[in-house]
Amino acid sequence: MSTTASRGRRRRRAPAAIAVAAVLAGALYGFAPIDAGASSHREAPLTAADPAVDNTDLYAFVSKDRPGYVNFVANWIPFEEPNGGPNFYPFATDASYYVNVDNNGDARPDARFRWTFRTQDRRGTDTFLYNNGPVTSLDDENLLVRQTYTLESSFNGAPFKTRISGAPVAPSRTGPASMPDYGKLRGQAVVQLPGGWKIFAGQADDPFFLDLRVFDLLYGGDLSETGQDTLAGYNVNTIVLQVPFKDVALGADAARNPVIGVWTTTDRPRVRITGGDSYGGQVQVSRLGNPLVNEVVVPNGLKDAFNASSPDRDAKNPTLVRRVTEPEVPKLIQAIYGIPAPATPRNDLAEIFLTGITTKAGGPIKADLNSQLNNADVSASGFVPSEQLRLNLGVPVAGQPDRLGVLGGDLQGFPNGRRLTDDVVDIELQALVGAAQTGKLVDALAAGDKVDANDQAFGAAFPYVALPNGVGVNTAGSGSAAGSAPSTSEKPSAEAPAPSLTPAGYAGNADSGQVPMAVAVSAVGTAGVLALALLFLIGWWRRRSRPAPITPGSTDQTLQL
């Protein structure tokens, strides 16, 4: 059919074409088609999520096994399936991962730690497997894809200095046959640096725990169907850094200046396609301080702007500030549970998220806990409110951590930094309905999302995160956190070779001892801390008598931002 039609048309061709056609082969030319695929336009991936660079969680805490040192745990790539082989989960090699510390409250980083990763792919073309037989050490021939990283640091704006390069990443756990003793591999990835630093990067059980159904609150639902850890069984890529207080404290003096603020960022190189392609500069693609800020605090249309922004701009962002001081969740809770939403502006929330808990910023919480304003050497005039995870290094390590942290009377927990065991979902829910300013937990929300602990026990020693989930892992949560039996991963630092690199400028002070806790606490006002402790000591869930509600600070006390 088509042949006939095309022949008919060919007779109408211009003479020049006929002349040429004579040299052409047969009838093919007449209906010569468009080349392949011209119709299907180019369709590239549209990825709302970029898990290799989207930081999911940040923790900052002091552990009792090593006083005088602070730990930072930062996670990327959630929802990693255990034994996902041949899939594995590399850190991005085109990104820079940062932990930033602000110790003088100007919302700019004073200490920066930068990780960059490289991949060695020895697979060649004959296999696409991650490993080629059992892997018994990080340099095992059978481990075909390996990552290493460089850690650099910069203090007070000085250029970055390399602390170590070629440090090994603990691999994705691909299964018991491939990795019969994963704890050993984990141990080999723990590196001790001069200056007392310890570092780890690799896969771990995702320490975050929640029932995702708690988010139904955000959409007008209630909490009747909660209680299952939605993240149980999943792994995550984690970076853990342990440094002495003096390396991050203002003036290297954690006794006078015990408060730090922390946030992570991820950068990728900037690419220009106008005027050819070229590179230069960095683009910040992710930012994270306090947990759940992107879900609960930052409004929908602001999330992307927030991830691209720096803390020193927060106070100039009226939408962000309003979202903190006029939160939506309490209104939703009022509609569902009849719990009156506290009057706004919510300066108590501004303290928790933007200034740290302090009496020096005019906020309603009558305590001094974790604002840089309470550092002895910080001048109030230079202080800029910003969203950071703030930690008072001087608060003594709790013997029995309370999952509700400060709201549970345990001042060492969130929002004073964040420990792996802190139940930030329940804490933030309570804070949003006013518990931090009334000193009274809200009964109807006492159970929160009903997930109180991670499914895997955390370790008592560096790097603290649980081993990645593997085959046969029974993920039914054990519930207990501190003091639970450490896995084989807990003795590795001894067998890990300590690289010979000396962190310039800090070697002389290595392990110089811990900060006297009493002094540190008094630096932020012992009376204030004690008052705060009293405020939150007694919780409804313990069925004890409740303290008289503290009168919230006058609600017209607008935060000066």
Next chain:
Amino acid sequence: MRRHRMVRATIVIVVVAAAILSIGAAFGRQSGPPRQVAERAASGPAASADPIVRAQERLRLVPRDWRTWAGLAVAYLERGRTTADPGYYPKAHEAVRRSLALRPDGNADALVARGALANARHDFAAARRDALAAIRLNAYGADAYAVLADAETQLGRPTEATAAVQRLLDLRPGLSAYARGSYDLEQRGALAAATGLMRRALDAAMSPADIAFCRGQLGDLEWLAGDLSGAAEQYAAGLGADPRAVSLLRGRARVAAASGLLDAAIANYADVTRRSPTVGYLLEYARVLRAAGRTGGAAGQLALANDAQRLFVANGGVDGLTAAELAIEAGRPSDAVTAARAEWARRRHADVADTLGWALHLAGRDAEALRYARLAGARGALSATYAYHLGMIELSLGQRRAARANLDRALGRNPAFSPIDAPIARKALAGLGGAR
């Protein structure tokens, strides 16, 4: 012929039925007991990393989560893209609808998803509107700029397209931005830079589907440069990551055809079109069959291609470009001109200019054809096909020197750019006193 009709009738029924049934399947599952999911998540190794399944599970837990409904729509579109199965479009449409029903205002996520769906259905003007509306709500939303970049590109507004891609790169460098930047550079003829950026995309790719996509694009860039073995290597590497990636199987088939391995090419195309009976692939298959002298088989595939186009349209697609190609293939050049003109009125992409020019040429209207064939290559795209078409049109107009230059250019770019056209170009060039 009767057998082909039966086959095609069966395929259409099956595919349409699958599309219809899957809507019920996807959304019927919402009503299942949430407890079951939670227990599964809590009692054993975690559930799927499949973004569709994950979004569905989250929606069972948080059914009013309008953002995840929009995310589910995008996940469906991604699956539709990687499997080349338009049956996912109605599902995406339904998920967008649910998102907008829950949150009619201020829902940038749903606008982005709806815009992406419009792009997939070739309604680029609607995609552009949705993307711009989403950007008004969220000026930092990278995905909205990705949708805008795709729409502006296909609408033939290169300045606006490049600006959108640059904004996307400035907001969120990553796979999605690099891939679009690479295509933008490729259309301007900057093949080396395009390849560099696509390698960067490959470095950023994590999922097997994304790795396969980047390998496929790198292979296509090698192909554009005429390096068949380089292209084959990329396709093989991509198939290692995702053995079912249809675009890579097609790339492999095209290399086989270009290498003169017609039997292998025919077997490969049979596989490709069995997995993904879409118009473009069926047309290529028909062409290879014709090059091998199997005109009956070619006609059968052409008939299937017509059905696939009907299916695409039934799923809400608008595609005058494909309609024009089908008409050209069927020897109905005036129909092709009509369809291509209609598409040109909608959008001024180089591919449309090229097809309209070629349709006009086949309809004997070479003077008009010349204008469009020149437009196709005006931005510098290094397409052998564009150059071939322009050369043949110039030849028809008696512009022998220009024709010789363009045919030489086509064969210089890729001596095997088409199993049918390349030999014709070679003979025409020889007739003009040139040689390749």
